[in-house]
Amino acid sequence: MSTLRPLACALALSLIAGLASPAADAAKKKAAAKPKAPAAASACTDFYASANADWLRANPLSGAGSVSTLDQLAANARKQQLELLNSAMTSPQGNVQKLLGDFWASGLDEAAVERDGAQPIAPLLSRIGAIxxxxxxxxxxxxxxxxGIPVAFNFGADIDLQDLERHIGYFSQGGLGLPDPAYYTRSDNDTRQLLGHYNNYVQKILALTGTPKDKLAAESQQVIDLETRIARASKSLPDLRDPRANYARVSVADVGKQYKRLQLGDFLKAQGVSDDSVSLANPQLFAQLDNLVATLKPEQWKTYLRWRVGDAMAPYLAKPFRDAEFEFRGRVLRGQSAPPARQQAVLxxxxxxxGPMVGHEYAARYLPAATDKRAEQIADQVRDALSKSIDADSRFSDAVKNEARAKLAKLKIEVGTPKRDLDYTVQPMGRGSFGSNMLIASTWRHREEMKRIGRGNADRRWDVLPQEPSLAYDIAQNRLIVTAAMLQAPVLDLSKPEAAQYGSYGALVGAELTHGFDNRGRYVNAKQEVRDWWTPNEIAAWEALGSRVAAQYSAEAYPGLSGTKVNGSQVRDVAIADQAGLEIAWNAYRSAAPSAGKDANQAFFRAWAGLWAQHLSPEVAAQRSAAGIHAPGQWRTNVPLSNLAAFGEAFGCKAGTAMQRKADQQIKIFP
Known part of the structure; x- marks a missing residue:
């Protein structure tokens, strides 16, 4: 599909006009005048292009599907992790770095990995063989x-939907080698072809874990047969999307009695779980597993368990394991043409x-105390500004405002790393065996995960790692989480003016905090109970506001796509949060710096624009246009700013221009 460039189109129209004019013949006798270059973007015509002009010129796509300032932030965080691990390998500071350095070194030593062969999993295979x-x-x-190798089913810690102050253990479906249970039962050609590839992969892993060649076909079929039985009792992927439909609290005592052959009571004790309740929302699956333990021959179970160990550990073992795993999971399932570089694979x-060990050391190395303190200070100020905005909001009734105030008063702000640290007591790793170190570390992480289960443990740690850039509102725990990796340019750069810190970091904080009080946050009240605390009036006002926001975005062309508009309804909720975040952060900034001048005010808005600079290939743009919940960077910058009178004042934009809507057309989330 070809696209007509706007400049080429404009030139074509000007030539047609010239040929139709009376002066056309005379013009032929003169040298052809050069067409005028398109006017450069200004703050009042396209603030995104104006503010990001240098970055956009300096960062072309160069073959990538996308490039953005936030992509660069994530790439820098990865680079920092590599620096940290290399330093821990050569000169570790403390026990945790010693563990990480040895782990890292063992993974980079490919010769040692090859010599190790299948030895790391030999103890596990011996145990299975003793059945x-x-x-x-x-x-x-x-x-x-x-x-850390889940077989037959999955078990993990998550929020108790009846009590958000605690985590409980969730027994859920798993134990399959294919990502969708439907693959085991569908009969179309594509699925049959996939199953053929899968059968070959299972045979390769079984051969590497001890199956004689003449038994490979039979034992592979035993694995697929057992997995098919599990798949038939599993829910479809769409049915797993609703958390409520996959939650059912039951007593541990009842689970132990109901599934005696599966010995789930003893299973919980082995995981170190002593809670009195668990969630088990698919009793049919566990009844099937309980029955399969009794009815299938132990030899079939042994083959299945051996296969699951080999499959789970294949990426961390010798080359024959890695090649087999990549051929199926990388090439067939993910469509990758080549495996990742060794360094990336080990990372x-x-x-x-x-990961939590790396996060602990990452924050200590890359998050200066001054940055940590400043991040908390700005977040506190933005929270205060949000409180004032809610008080002044005419859409909220007094009862709803009281609930919002109570919820805001209890809101927690956690910056850098989780407030509750982990126990880093781990078996020494050494540098001799990467696969063995993988098992040691996985055992440690599983142990720490299991400690989340129980009353008062819901805030034990985050669901994101400190070394991963993230700034998000945790709706269940009513807390803002800001990772250490997020607290650097372009989000929070202490070398930038104070105003810029509010325009980037402060606005992101404001956007996330509003989620506690929007059409999602309304379902969890100040007591962390799952209850809708809005009235029909608030709901109607929100929907009316959302429709106006959606209409503004729907009027804009999707950059890089011919004839495609932004889907306003699709990006609406994030767009509302962006608008609110800017409003709140601006108020927080003006309260902190009431005498700030024009240059400082402009820096606030430039920092916002700097968050969203990006280039997208047509393919990526099409994908995001079809399914993305975020507006493209140009409109994520320009649309909310065009609604702010303060922006027009800072840059002298007249009402009715592209970047300053007329007063009656401006949208304010908090009037």
């Missing part, structure tokens, strides 16, 4: 879960098994 009777199977299942492994 004699049906009663031996559940203990092996529990032992594999302990080392991914360390993050998976020991």
């Amino acid at each position: 004699k009777k049906a009663k031996d199977i559940p203990a092996s299942i529990a032992a594999l879960h302990q080392v 991914d492994a360390v993050t998976l098994a020991a």
Whole structure:
């Protein structure tokens, strides 16, 4: 599909006009005049292009699908992690760095990984090989879960939907080698072809874990047969999307009695869980598993368990394991043409098994105390500004305002790292075996995950790592989470003017905090109970506001796509938060610096624009246009600013221009 460039179109129209004019013949005798270059973007015509002009010129796509300032922030955080791990490898500071340095070094030593072969999983395979009777199977299942290899089902900690102050253990479906249970039962050609690739992969892993060649086909079929039985009792992927439909609190005592052959009571003890309740929302699946323990021959279970160990550990073992895993999971399932570079693969492994350890050291190394303190200070000021905005909001009734005030008073702000740290007591790793270190670290992380289960443990840690750039509102815990990696340019740069810190970081904080009081936050009250605390009046006012916001975005063309508009309804909720965040951060900034001049005020808005600079390929733009909930950077910058009278005043934009809507057309989230 070809697209006509706007400049080429304008030139074509000007030539047609010239040929139709009486002076056309005379013009032929003169040298052709050069067409005028399009006017450069100004603050009042396209603030995004004006404010980001230098960045946009300096950062072309260069073959990538997208490039943005926030992409660069994430890339810098990865670079910092590599620096940290390399430093820990050569000159560790403290026990945690010693563990990480040894883990990292063992992964980079490919020769040692090749010499190690399948030795790291030999103890696990020996345990599986010792299974004699049906009663031996559940203990092996529990032992594999302990080392971070979930088999037969999944078990993890998550919020108790009846009590948001605690985590409970969730028994849920899992234990399959394919990502969708439907793959095991569909009969279309594509699925049959996929199953053929899968069968080949299973055979490769079984061969590497001890199956003789003449038994590979039979044992592979045993694995697929057992997984198919599990898949038939599993829910479809769409059915897993509703958390409420996949939550059912039951007593631990009842679970132990109901699934005796699966020995779930003993399973919980093995994981170190002593809580009195768990969630088990698919009793049919666990009844099936309970039955399969008794009815299938132990040899079939042993083959399945051996396969699951080999599959789970394949990326961390010798090349034959890695090649087999990539051929199926990388090339067939993910469509990748080549495996990641060794350094990236090891970083991914360390993050998976020991991510919180890296986060602990990352914050200590890359988050200066001054930045941490400033981030908390601005977040507190933005929270105060939000409180004043809610008080002045005419859409909220007194009862709803009281609930919002109570919720805001209890809101927690956690910056850098989680407030409750982990226990870093871990078995020494050494540098001899990457696969063994992977199991040691996975066992540690599983142990710490299990500690989240129980009353008072819901805020034990975050669901994002400190070394991953993130700034988000945790609706269940009524807290703002700002990771250490987020607190650097372009989000929070202490070398920038004070105003810029509010325009970037402060506005993002404001946007996220509003989620506690919008059409999502309305479902959790100040007591962290799941209850809608809005009245029909608030709901109607919100929908009317949302429709106006959606209409503004729907009027804008999607950059880089011919004939495509932004889907306003799709980006509406994030757009409302962006607008609110800017309003609140501006108020916080003006309260902190009431005498700030024009230059400082302009710096506030330039910092906002700097967050969203981006280039997208047509393919990526089309994907985001179809499904993305974020507006493209140009409109994420310009649309909310065009609604702010303060922006027009700062840059002298007249009402009715592109960047300053007329007063009656401006939208304010907090009037």
